[in-house]
Amino acid sequence: MTELKTGGAQGYLRIATEEAFVTQEALDMYGEILDGPDPDPGFKSLWGFYLRSEAERPKFIRDALLGLGAGRIKDMDDRGIDKAVLALTSPGTQILSKDKAVALARNSNDELHQACKDHPDRLIGMAACAPQDPEGAAKEIERAVTKLGMKAVIINSHTHGHYLDEPQFAPILEAAEALDVPIYIHPNTLPRGQVEPLIAAGIDGAIFGFGVETGMHALRVIVSGTLDKFPKLQVIIGHMGEALPFWMYRLDFMHQAGVRAGRYASSGPLKKEFVSNYLKENFIITNSGVAWEPAIKFTQDVIGKDRVMYAMDYPYQCPAYEVEALDNMDMSLDDKKAFFQTNAERVFKL
Amino acid sequence: MTELKTGGAQGYLRIATEEAFVTQEALDMYGEILDGPDPDPGFKSLWGFYLRSEAERPKFIRDALLGLGAGRIKDMDDRGIDKAVLALTSPGTQILSKDKAVALARNSNDELHQACKDHPDRLIGMAACAPQDPEGAAKEIERAVTKLGMKAVIINSHTHGHYLDEPQFAPILEAAEALDVPIYIHPNTLPRGQVEPLIAAGIDGAIFGFGVETGMHALRVIVSGTLDKFPKLQVIIGHMGEALPFWMYRLDFMHQAGVRAGRYASSGPLKKEFVSNYLKENFIITNSGVAWEPAIKFTQDVIGKDRVMYAMDYPYQCPAYEVEALDNMDMSLDDKKAFFQTNAERVFKL
Numbered sequence: 001m002t003e004l005k006t007g008g009a010q011g012y013l014r015i016a017t018e019e020a021f022v023t024q025e026a027l028d029m030y031g032e033i034l035d036g037p038d039p040d041p042g043f044k045s046l047w048g049f050y051l052r053s054e055a056e057r058p059k060f061i062r063d064a065l066l067g068l069g070a071g072r073i074k075d076m077d078d079r080g081i082d083k084a085v086l087a088l089t090s091p092g093t094q095i096l097s098k099d100k101a102v103a104l105a106r107n108s109n110d111e112l113h114q115a116c117k118d119h120p121d122r123l124i125g126m127a128a129c130a131p132q133d134p135e136g137a138a139k140e141i142e143r144a145v146t147k148l149g150m151k152a153v154i155i156n157s158h159t160h161g162h163y164l165d166e167p168q169f170a171p172i173l174e175a176a177e178a179l180d181v182p183i184y185i186h187p188n189t190l191p192r193g194q195v196e197p198l199i200a201a202g203i204d205g206a207i208f209g210f211g212v213e214t215g216m217h218a219l220r221v222i223v224s225g226t227l228d229k230f231p232k233l234q235v236i237i238g239h240m241g242e243a244l245p246f247w248m249y250r251l252d253f254m255h256q257a258g259v260r261a262g263r264y265a266s267s268g269p270l271k272k273e274f275v276s277n278y279l280k281e282n283f284i285i286t287n288s289g290v291a292w293e294p295a296i297k298f299t300q301d302v303i304g305k306d307r308v309m310y311a312m313d314y315p316y317q318c319p320a321y322e323v324e325a326l327d328n329m330d331m332s333l334d335d336k337k338a339f340f341q342t343n344a345e346r347v348f349k350l
Numbered sequence: 351m352t353e354l355k356t357g358g359a360q361g362y363l364r365i366a367t368e369e370a371f372v373t374q375e376a377l378d379m380y381g382e383i384l385d386g387p388d389p390d391p392g393f394k395s396l397w398g399f400y401l402r403s404e405a406e407r408p409k410f411i412r413d414a415l416l417g418l419g420a421g422r423i424k425d426m427d428d429r430g431i432d433k434a435v436l437a438l439t440s441p442g443t444q445i446l447s448k449d450k451a452v453a454l455a456r457n458s459n460d461e462l463h464q465a466c467k468d469h470p471d472r473l474i475g476m477a478a479c480a481p482q483d484p485e486g487a488a489k490e491i492e493r494a495v496t497k498l499g500m501k502a503v504i505i506n507s508h509t510h511g512h513y514l515d516e517p518q519f520a521p522i523l524e525a526a527e528a529l530d531v532p533i534y535i536h537p538n539t540l541p542r543g544q545v546e547p548l549i550a551a552g553i554d555g556a557i558f559g560f561g562v563e564t565g566m567h568a569l570r571v572i573v574s575g576t577l578d579k580f581p582k583l584q585v586i587i588g589h590m591g592e593a594l595p596f597w598m599y600r601l602d603f604m605h606q607a608g609v610r611a612g613r614y615a616s617s618g619p620l621k622k623e624f625v626s627n628y629l630k631e632n633f634i635i636t637n638s639g640v641a642w643e644p645a646i647k648f649t650q651d652v653i654g655k656d657r658v659m660y661a662m663d664y665p666y667q668c669p670a671y672e673v674e675a676l677d678n679m680d681m682s683l684d685d686k687k688a689f690f691q692t693n694a695e696r697v698f699k700l
Contacts, residue, residue, distance in 0.1 A: 202617030267552030
């Protein structure tokens with residue numbers, strides 16, 4: 001394995017766009033939920049493991065998530081990552097009661113802002129918010145973007161089983177559109193009622209359940225007509241688009257078949273002809289968790305090379321060999337530079 | 351559009367491998383469930399629509415599903431389909447009570463057998479069974495394969511929320527392995543509790559929910575170690591592998607991470623190193639619903655050209671232009687022949 005260096009000697013900077021952190025305040029709040037009555041089963045499966053297992057992987061991850069200083073910069077250096085776009089890790093504020101969520105959003109944004117100030121050439125922030133308080137969330141997004149220099153909004157998918165296509169969340173979408181910042185919809189565990197069979201089979205998390213949950217969320221945002229109401233909104237989804245690019249033909253065919261037959265009141269005709277038009281015009285895809293040339297090229301081909309961005313998914317998935325594999329993709333330098341650097345510079349206005 | 355003809359003039363026969371039929375007995379049973387107390391919500395969304403909507407699509411589909419004679423052969427002729435491999439449409443027997451399921455399996459197998467006898471060069475059957483009675487199902491599979499000439503087993507995914515990895519279904523897997531016939535896991539709507547949010551959003555069916563349900567089923571069969579117990583079993587999944595080929599890198603990475611950390615008692619080490627080994631050695635993928643060159647080629651590349659087969663998904667999705675699009679794929683004649691013809695001949699022993 002060759003040594004990975006920052007600085008762009010390979011012809012592009014590496015900007016990792018779905019990198020996670022957590023604050024001690026959040027971990028303390030998570031611990032309280034785990035110790036409380038009847039915790040959400042998906043949350044318990046996820047954070048009961050990451051917070052309390054003594055296995056190597058969860059121990060590394062909880063330490064690394066808390067790092068916003070020299071340790072993180074060293075891990076970036078070791079992996080050749082020039083810049084990291086950071087977001088409060090899942091479920092962020094969204095498992096909390098409203099008051100706690102509001103406090104955590106504000107405090108974690110301030111903490112992230114300080115880290116970005118300390119490392120202005122290396123760290124970039126996404127704004128947390130508390131969707132439990134949509135009007136307040138819009139104000140916090142505005143503060144974080146205009147006062148703290150945040151470049152996107154992180155939504156850790158559903159909020160107590162509610163999704164961004166529901167009308168109460170309109171202030172959040174309005175704020176993001178008005179401020180011209182993208183919303184990153186990051187996976188969460190499926191809500192109670194849906195998640196239990198996946199937990200029993202050991203597939204509720206990143207292996208499968210996350211993709212179901214967030215693919216569903218993104219598809220809801222499309223078929224509900226939400227993007228017709230917020231046509232300039234840009235939505236980022238990771239994990240190679242949660243497989244929606246691969247499903248694109250079927251999404252288009254079956255959406256049109258359903259609309260023609262008038263099957264659902266909730267999913268009528270859209271302004272754009274196809275579901276895929278929204279994927280190609282309102283979505284940006286990152287390859288977090290998928291350091292795999294075939295899926296990256298497929299998505300570049302069907303969604304567009306200007307809409308596929310690099311992400312590492314640190315610290316959940318961060319072996320250096322993945323960076324090397326992506327450096328070695330059989331792909332023109334121009335396309336690789338768009339993937340690793342310039343798409344992120346455009347999307348986050350760096 | 352050029353005229354599509356049967357007979358192989360294009361250099362291969364077209365064998366469609368996930369084609370659906372239904373019997374009047376099944377429709378009558380479905381009607382009873384719909385009229386009964388508190389029908390399963392996913393079933394109600396699906397069959398309440400297909401059985402009772404007067405829109406053009408459901409009317410065409412329910413008529414076409416019942417056709418096992420001249421009408422079906424004409425539709426095959428019109429679309430250039432040389433042979434069709436037929437299965438009792440979803441949810442088949444699996445929404446029924448045990449006694450009704452047993453009766454429907456036997457009767458529908460007899461009816462399908464008669465159709466295949468009437469059109470021996472055109473129609474091929476998959477055996478229905480009633481997983482509600484696993485021992486009886488194994489006997490019915492044996493009867494259907496050895497006496498009726500059926501070439502595979504259709505499992506319309508979960509049976510009242512239960513999946514093939516659960517130990518009570520071992521007799522079914524044993525029978526299929528011993529008789530050397532593949533099991534086709536066809537989508538069903540998600541069970542009660544999981545399906546309701548998807549119904550509300552209009553995405554419970556073929557547009558999205560089916561893929562979630564059946565991708566989950568196939569993944570359960572892998573991570574549970576079921577294929578270590580039945581190593582010769584071959585499983586067919588449609589709809590481009592319910593996106594599992596696209597997820598392959600993440601499945602491998604996260605399965606190994608979970609196993610190393612000992613996260614789940616239900617999902618331990620497997621005999622084969624990777625989840626993807628099972629996809630490449632125990633699964634066959636059809637392109638039902640996905641008449642789309644990029645996804646077909648991707649799957650051929652990552653799973654293997656000998657494991658990707660053509661399916662039309664008649665009558666749910668059967669425009670002739672899709673056949674023409676697949677004829678026109680930029681693909682060698684050898685590979686196209688494997689896709690359209692010879693893989694199916696090998697898998698079903700035609």
